[in-house]
Amino acid sequence: MARALASWGMLLGAPVLGGCGGPLPSAGSASAPSRQHESGVCSSGHGELEAQPDGTWRVPPRSPLVSYTGRVDCTAPGGPRLGFVGAAVHVRFVGRGLELLLKDFGGGAPQTTNYYDVSVDGGAPRLLEVSPARKRYDLCSGLPEGEHTVELFKRGEASPAGFAGAGHAQVLGFVLHGSRLLPVALPDRRLEFVGDSITCGYGNELETLSPQDEHYTSLRSNGHRAYGALTAARLGASYSAVAYSGRGMSRNYDGVQGQLLPELYSTSVPDDSTASRWEPAQYVPDAVIINVGTNDFSTPGVDRAEFIRRYSEFLARLRGYYPQALLVAALGPMLSDAPPPGEAPWSRARADVLAAVDARAKAGDGNIRVVFFEPQAPPFGEDWHPTAATHAKMAEHLAPLLKGWLGW
CATH class of the missing domain: 2.60.120.260 (Galactose-binding domain-like)
Incomplete structure (x- = not known):
């Protein structure tokens, strides 16, 4: 696979074929859908006090x-x-x-x-x-x-x-x-995060060495302290998340039935049959960060070719919505190559994310970057999820990468 030099630390941040690593065109340019900075995503408000x-x-x-x-x-x-x-x-x-x-x-x-x-x-x-x-x-x-x-x-x-x-x-x-x-003045900068329970901030307001005994509670799950919201705050950007626990790119956690994240991307409110379809022009991001794949690979049974195909198709779909946005394929920090022997989900998932990104690069998309968050260390949040402290470290490393890539 063709890809440029990578930098290692808490994470890997690599420009991919066709990207020079410098600032990318802003999604707010003349060819992108217009932004409504005061009204936010609901631009047709009405009603008197x-x-x-x-x-x-x-x-x-x-x-x-x-x-x-x-x-x-x-x-x-x-x-x-x-x-x-x-x-x-x-x-x-x-x-x-x-x-x-x-x-x-x-x-x-x-x-x-x-x-x-x-x-x-x-x-x-x-x-x-x-x-x-x-x-x-x-x-x-x-x-x-x-x-x-x-x-x-x-x-x-x-x-x-x-x-x-x-x-x-x-x-x-x-x-x-x-x-x-x-009138409310909203930031000109816009970030969108697509992800699973990690992006939701599942169980992050707990620190424990026995995560198998500490299960989900809504009180200790805070999306405001998840890496995506923290990254947006560090960069002075508006924040939007399309995140749902247990969902994957080609397969949900342990093969559970339900919509996959690419399908959820089209809705304004999940699990509501009456909800309106989400229109991408409502929120045109400067960058979309996709941290999906943990649920596909965390239990045996993933079809790796299907994962690569669906991931590449989702990147192409996002590119169609946002021609000038930076796309960032991210992964981690919950996967690892720990036992059972022979599974190596962390290595396999990274290889397949890179394969999907390289497929898009070969199709001519040079505005894609890759970020791999290293496997987490204890303590853990609920059900082995990253703590708020781990989320903060993720944001500390992701924010400067985005700042450089976007020329902010």
């Missing part, structure tokens, strides 16, 4: 001054619907406080209770637990009169622990304790 008897203002969920990022079903009846990890809502206002109106679909168990991070004026996030029994939540109150910003970040995935749709939510609006909303 409604004065309430208590002196507050009711803000409709699709107000043009409410911005959504990440994967969102913008057209769902009743208000935008959230499913994928990392979906976020941004509000800028003049006043003293803001409340959230939200419909939650969680189950209330340790695996199906949903959590959000709430950040006010760029401060440290505060944990918000939601429940189907409640519709109104205080995001901030008692602030000094003036201009403020609030971000609501979805920490968990759409179907935690396999409970389909238990991670869904619908934004019904806001209650403003103030005088008016202001």
Whole structure:
């Protein structure tokens, strides 16, 4: 296979045939779909604020001054619907406080209770637990009169622990304790991450030497501290994730039935038959980072030729959507070449990712890079997943690579 020089550290970052390793054209150039920096992915917002008897203002969920990022079903009846990890809502206002109106679909168990991070004026996030029994939540109150910003970040995935749709939510609006909303300024830089439980931040807020005894909980799974969100934050970029635990490129974990990640890429909200189809023009990334393959290779049975074929086809599909975006084929850090003898899933998976990328390079696509995160070391998160500290190390190494490749 033809490929250029690689650099080793926590990870391998290699330009692939046709790439010079320098800055790539921006996805925001004239030939790319236009961006809506203020409204986010839901660009056709509407609705006026409604004065309430208590002196507050009711803000409709699709107000043009409410911005959504990440994967969102913008057209769902009743208000935008959230499913994928990392979906976020941004509000800028003049006043003293803001409340959230939200419909939650969680189950209330340790695996199906949903959590959000709430950040006010760029401060440290505060944990918000939601429940189907409640519709109104205080995001901030008692602030000094003036201009403020609030971000609501979805920490968990759409179907935690396999409970389909238990991670869904619908934004019904806001209650403003103030005088008016202001436009939100979103970053010009945009990153998208496609992945599995690693990208979801599965079990990352635990450190243990006995991961076989610590199973999934939604409280200790935080996509805000996963490597993708951390990388975007380091680079001052908007973040979007298409991530679902247990899913693969050609085969799900242990052969379990269900949509593969390339199929999930087309939806705005997974496990919702009424959700609108996702239109790539809603969010045009500067780079798409694909960390998929762990579930294909983590148990015996992968068809390696099928994996290479599907991976190459997915890269070609992404290139069709985003002609000028950088594509990054990533892998790790959960696979290794530990026993059983003869399986070598880490080596085989890396070889097959490279084969898929080389197939695209031979087809003339020179805007692809490869990143291999080295196998993790203890302690571990839940069910052998990487800890928040491991995610931070991944972001520390990935961010400068992207910065160089994108000329940021």
